Amino acid sequence: MEQILDRLNRFSGVEEKAKLAFAESLELVQVERGDLLEKMDSVCSHLYFVIEGSLRSFYFKDNKDITVSFALEGEFTTSMYSFISRQPGYENIEAMESSSVGKISHARLLELFEKHPSLERAYRIILEHYYIALEEQLIFTKFKSARDRYLSLMETRPRIIHKASVGQIASFLDMSIETLSRIRGKI
Structure with missing residues (x-):
């Protein structure tokens, strides 16, 4: 509980209660490597907070596993489109290792917003961070070289490099494993 309170303290204006x-x-759950917290084609009903461990979001295209995002300790994640729209999502959320996760249902979150309007501000900031990360990822894949994408990941989120497989990182950075291996060999 201490970790989530520390995270919420970063949002000014959220009342202590x-x-x-x-x-x-938050309902605390333990998941093992490979466990799916959310499955594609289902409505995502929970917002997750990673207490310990790591998660990734991915989907399949042409029988290929495409990594969309990573969530590490102290970060929130969900299938954002599905969680907000209440429509079936296109992604899976998987534990990359044994992890401790807090989850809150969409319905319970809405109840909390009614009782504690200051939480909506924190939620808006979480959504803004998600949008910024999504836009950065889009810009990186369109305008940066493969080498620059990897260097940027090393600079901004180095823990991912130690948690994710080479294939997951290559997929996330929109490059082949061979290209990633060449880049890593030159750094």
Whole structure:
């Protein structure tokens, strides 16, 4: 609970009782490597907070596993499109290792917003961070070289390099494993 309170303290204007209500509403779950928290073609009903471990979001295209995002300790994740729209999602959320995760249902989150409006501000900031990360990923794949994408990942989120497989990193950076291996060999 301490870790989620620390994370919520980064959002100014969230009342103490709202932070506690949110933290107490999280259901703690243990997942093992390869466990799916969310499955494609299902409506995503939970927002997740990684307490310990790591998760990744991915989908399949032409029988190929495409990594969309990573969530490490202290970060939130969900199938954002599905969670917000209440429509079936296109991605899976998988544990990359044994992980401890807090989850809160969409319905419970809405209840908390009614009782504690200051939580909506924190949620908006979480959504803004998600949008920025998504836009950066899009820009990186369109305008940066493969080498620059890898260097940027090393600079901004180095823990991913130690947690994810080479294939997952290559997929996330929109390059082949061979290209990633060449880049890593020259750095």
